[in-house]
Amino acid sequence: MLKGATPASxxxxxxxxxxxxxxxxxxxxxxxxxxxxxxALALGMLRNTAEAEEVVQETFLSAFxxxxxxxxxxxxxxxxxxxxxxxxxxRLRKKKPEPQGDSYDLEPRLSTAGTSPFDALTxxxxxxxxxxxxxxxxGALDAALxxxxxxxxxxxxxRAFESASHEDLAHQFNTTVxxxxxRLHRARLLLRQLLDxxxxxxxxx
Amino acid sequence: xxxxxxxxxxxxxxxxxxxxxxxxxxVDEQLPDxxxxxxxxxxxxxxxxxxxxxxxxxxxxxxxxxxxxxxxxDLENRLLSFLGDKCRGKKPGE
Numbered sequence: 001m002l003k004g005a006t007p008a009s010x011x012x013x014x015x016x017x018x019x020x021x022x023x024x025x026x027x028x029x030x031x032x033x034x035x036x037x038x039x040a041l042a043l044g045m046l047r048n049t050a051e052a053e054e055v056v057q058e059t060f061l062s063a064f065x066x067x068x069x070x071x072x073x074x075x076x077x078x079x080x081x082x083x084x085x086x087x088x089x090x091r092l093r094k095k096k097p098e099p100q101g102d103s104y105d106l107e108p109r110l111s112t113a114g115t116s117p118f119d120a121l122t123x124x125x126x127x128x129x130x131x132x133x134x135x136x137x138x139g140a141l142d143a144a145l146x147x148x149x150x151x152x153x154x155x156x157x158x159r160a161f162e163s164a165s166h167e168d169l170a171h172q173f174n175t176t177v178x179x180x181x182x183r184l185h186r187a188r189l190l191l192r193q194l195l196d197x198x199x200x201x202x203x204x205x
Numbered sequence: 206x207x208x209x210x211x212x213x214x215x216x217x218x219x220x221x222x223x224x225x226x227x228x229x230x231x232v233d234e235q236l237p238d239x240x241x242x243x244x245x246x247x248x249x250x251x252x253x254x255x256x257x258x259x260x261x262x263x264x265x266x267x268x269x270x271x272x273x274x275x276x277x278x279d280l281e282n283r284l285l286s287f288l289g290d291k292c293r294g295k296k297p298g299e
Contacts, residue, residue: 039276040275064288
């Protein structure tokens, strides 16, 4: 279930209506608003800057071509992210299988309160941007994302960028809602663990 | 993992490892009210679980923030130019 509409999404509705009627500058404004998130999602899923930019182009071309079919049942951004993730997933599925993060030994450590760099970081960083001033954090996170399987990475990012519903994710990954919830939980646990180990400077076991 | 419960006001309804299994439903606000209340009771008394929950929530949010930092500054101009060549002068769906 998606969260409530934001003021920006309400503004999107008027722009979509104008764009559907042939107002090209309205479509350009929708592009300006959403291109960063679409690129970041595609980059996170594909981990390749050239492919991420191609997916952004494909996404907005598809959006323009199919804008007449958008009925406003979901937010425009949700619809757009669905288009983007479909393009990115198609590319991922054409690639050779990559090492699966699922084989990683997942053992939640619960006894680190106050003792780990990650714990110190999450206590200190009030907002996500606060922590980005550290190249160490950025590097550890990038490495952690890279160790996840493409599907695990995609699940986490689709949920993080647009609060994609479990139903949507189950449909996109061709599985059931209980299965997708279980996979998403496991992927989040793994990302937390890999980031924790990266921040401790330990090689993953 | 859990400390002895001798000094606790109330017994914990589940242990730390069981709580980890509920984290996904907790952060996605899918737990039934009574289970969520028991979850909240547990973390109110358990610093390791508070730390773990904070990290579990933080990692995906931080991933999103990190990726947004990598968006090229000139992406917007390149994209608008590309789309203008393909779409300007047409109605959507033409």
